[in-house]
Amino acid sequence: MSGDGNRAYGQAAFTRSRSHFADRITADGRDGWPVAAGRYRLVVSRACPWASRAVIARRLLGLEDALSMAIADPIQDDRSWRFTLDPDGRDPVLGIGFLSEAYDKREDGYPGGVSVPAIVDVPSGKLVTNDYQRITLDLATEWTELHRQGAPDLYPAALRDEIDEVMADVYRDVNNGVYRAGFATTQEEYAVACAALFRRLELLTERLARQRYLVGDTVTEADIRLFTTLVRFDAVYHGHFKCNRWKLTENPVLWAYARDLYQTPGFGDTVDFDHIKRHYYQVHSGINPTRIVPLGPDLAGWPTPHGRERLGGRPFGDGTPPGPVPPGEEVPVPGLPRPAPGQAR
Template sequence: MSEHRRREEEAMGGGNEAYGKKAFKRSRSHFRDRITADGRDGWPVEAGRYRLVVSRACPWASRAVISRRLLGLEGALSMAIADPVQDDRSWRFTLDPDGRDPVLGIRFLSEAYDRREAGHPGGVSVPAVVDVPSGKLVTNDYQQITLDLATEWTALHRPGAPELYPPKLRDEIDTVMADVYEDVNNGVYRAGFATGQEEYEAACAGVFRRLELLVPRLERQRYLVGDTITEADIRLFTTLVRFDAVYHGHFKCNRWKLTESPVLWAYARDLFQTPGFGDTVDFDHIKRHYYQVHTGINPTRIVPLGPDLSGWLTAHHREELRGRPFGDGTPPGPVPAGEEVPVPGRP
């Protein structure tokens, strides 16, 4: 494996990942400028100025894809979708004609990184927001991007957009998200990339301990915090939707499958069937990325045929817990042309 590919595996998804002798550690994003309503970092919110670069394979990028759709920002913030299978030059735009992003005019996301800072540390990660006029990366701060979409881009939200980070619930949302991040979102990676038995067992145990702690909460309420969808649900969903497809087998998080946990499986299906969630999920991209890019874990690059994905559209009965998915708002409209993804079990 080349040094560049090793760095890319370590930077897969949001943030950067680093390995010690046996333990896995994700470092903070290097480019942490914010796009705000008042432009205090030099990047004001402006319709059409920025391009969100994502991979549908990446759980960290998928947070931004879901938030953008729920908030109705498709017309204000364009989106580039990278090939789920990287090569030694990083995330690439080989899904586009001539292998070049039609808006940014570049073949590799690394070009936007290099325009911002030549010789920057770490790998090239998604999600990333690029300034279209200059072609420079603005931010790859996966933790902050979605919070800013919810709170700084409000002037460009669609009518009826939900409040994903309501002020009165932020303390509770932050607490829930911190626990989910440490043990679940990042925990599956610490298990999957562990190179020692002890480290693997500790990480894997932490994943399932946290999931089991979430069950009583989700038995009595439809969503993680309050009675509407919030940022906390988005962040948990992007791990749960990948669980049986890749984390159970590829990352050895196999104490049980999501489909074997009645409460979590129903919760995940409820969100999947909510406009803005399942209609952004591409299982083909997810499976091909994990199994073909992580050659240190899967050297044969064979992509498994399973699991059966048709159950995602089965009845979940979570509406019996009441709750209002969009609060006082409304569901997003149809998926924009060119952004559709195949939905399992649906013709």
């Protein structure tokens, strides 16, 4: 998905349409797409919370060499996601200027939106999947032969029922809830979405006050999915989407939890606040017609001590942290000049 992508609007409440291309890349290749190092390319936007899940999972699992990554410009035009960050405005591996070209190769005349994350088959140039809910789960469970040594188990079999239950609540009220509030067209619709969002955040606060991670004592897929919304909360959702009963920084438990994850290798080193803010404030012109990007919030608090170690837990379980960010995938430190197109970003 994207902050602007695969959605249904109308007089009824905000809904998010299902992914149209739901093929799976599996170890046995049962959908015709077997796991293979170097065959596929993950297309993302660092602005998009749904795509950011895949970026984090890929890094935690050490799949950077096996699954290459294309980063789209956070500002879309009428053809949606584009590769204008790359030299000559074309992805150097796929050779295309717009992600829509991979969609067209898969299905001529496809009428739906062009969304990220997306995985493209490099040899054919065809889109394989844009199933944002399934991609990360398959990276964790189907790509295991290509995981780095010491990779964490992000979807442990013994905890899947609980993880699924937590993720369903987080998706409905938080991940999707901020969009339901932000794109509401009536006061009542907005009020219902906003109330459900903060009610769920309060329940999560109670849960995380007594345990370091959402499920079990290690980082799981559930933490990844909550983090990608929390890290955008004060930067865009509080103001832009009117989710303003309180800021993340005003909730001691959630703010410490978010900082804990941000400081965990594989999380904060994938976050680009510049891309996030410019996308939401400049692309959503229906909400922000001036397209002015606010100067705040102050980001200085993200690296500060969080104190969550007292709750125990080990982020990677018996595994190890991921290594350094690969060259070309580094995110600029906030406040420093951004690289020119084609340089590391």
